[in-house]
Amino acid sequence: MQLVIIGAGGHGKVVAECAELMTQFSQIHFLDEQQAHLQHYPWPVIGRPDTYSQYAGSQTRFFIAIGDNHLRGRWVETLTEAKCKLATLIHPSAQVSRHSQIGEGTLICANVSVNPFTSLGISCIVNTGAIVEHDCKVSDLVHIAPGCSIAGGVEIGRASFLGIGTNVIQGVRIGSNVQTGAGAVVLKDIKNNQLAVGVPARVIKQRDC
Numbered sequence: 531m532q533l534v535i536i537g538a539g540g541h542g543k544v545v546a547e548c549a550e551l552m553t554q555f556s557q558i559h560f561l562d563e564q565q566a567h568l569q570h571y572p573w574p575v576i577g578r579p580d581t582y583s584q585y586a587g588s589q590t591r592f593f594i595a596i597g598d599n600h601l602r603g604r605w606v607e608t609l610t611e612a613k614c615k616l617a618t619l620i621h622p623s624a625q626v627s628r629h630s631q632i633g634e635g636t637l638i639c640a641n642v643s644v645n646p647f648t649s650l651g652i653s654c655i656v657n658t659g660a661i662v663e664h665d666c667k668v669s670d671l672v673h674i675a676p677g678c679s680i681a682g683g684v685e686i687g688r689a690s691f692l693g694i695g696t697n698v699i700q701g702v703r704i705g706s707n708v709q710t711g712a713g714a715v716v717l718k719d720i721k722n723n724q725l726a727v728g729v730p731a732r733v734i735k736q737r738d739c
């Protein structure tokens with residue numbers, strides 16, 4: 531099975547290394563706009579993203595290594611319409627409960643813990659060292675940045691981004707397209723399309739839908 535990763539930026543490197551450590555892909559390639567500048571990579575950059583269909587087939591899995599949640603979502607739509615299959619990548623050092631559900635195209639990075647009866651949607655990023663406790667519902671396209679701790683029974687809506695080191699107490703509901711700042715401590719619900727920062731987290735801005 532070969533893996534074709536769309537996006538060879540910083541996040542792409544983390545994705546490729548995770549895939550390499552999983553040892554189930556015979557080849558790992560990138561598609562990126564910056565093909566000419568990335569020849570030093572250990573994983574070849576074989577074309578631009580818009581050439582993806584050339585690589586589709588039963589022996590190929592795709593992974594979208596784009597940090598922007600909304601842009602990643604557009605790629606999910608494109609690849610799904612083209613019937614391209616997405617890989618789900620789980621770093622060997624991660625602890626993922628067998629009683630949790632992980633959606634297609636999701637990345638679980640090094641030293642992450644996902645506890646029982648938690649579900650993660652399609653094309654989420656659970657970044658390095660994050661903890662997602664029991665009974666959480668994490669919707670599609672959510673990014674949980676490195677070092678976040680999400681307590682039990684938390685809900686996180688579509689395409690939200692929890693900034694690095696965010697802590698969320700149990701039972702909180704975070705809407706869709708929410709962003710939290712680095713180090714935020716979320717003690718109460720956050721509605722859709724809001725940016726919240728600080729300890730405790732307070733909403734400071736509306737985000738574009």
Ligand SMILES: CC(=O)SCCNC(=O)CCNC(=O)[C@H](O)C(C)(C)COP(=O)(O)OP(=O)(O)OC[C@H]1O[C@@H](n2cnc3c(N)ncnc32)[C@H](O)[C@@H]1OP(=O)(O)O
Nearest residue numbers: 657675676692693694709710711712713714727728734735
């Ligand atoms: C592997 C990886 O690298 S994954 C990526 C990890 N990266 C992150 O998690 C980034 C998180 N980003 C942040 O925390 C940013 O500071 C953001 C998104 C909150 C900034 O949002 P912006 O809309 O640009 O806000 P801006 O910088 O104008 O700040 C607005 C106010 O919030 C304050 N503020 C910004 N970030 C924070 C924060 N994390 N905590 C507390 N206050 C903050 C600013 O000081 C400013 O206050 P002021 O109005 O009193 O001067």
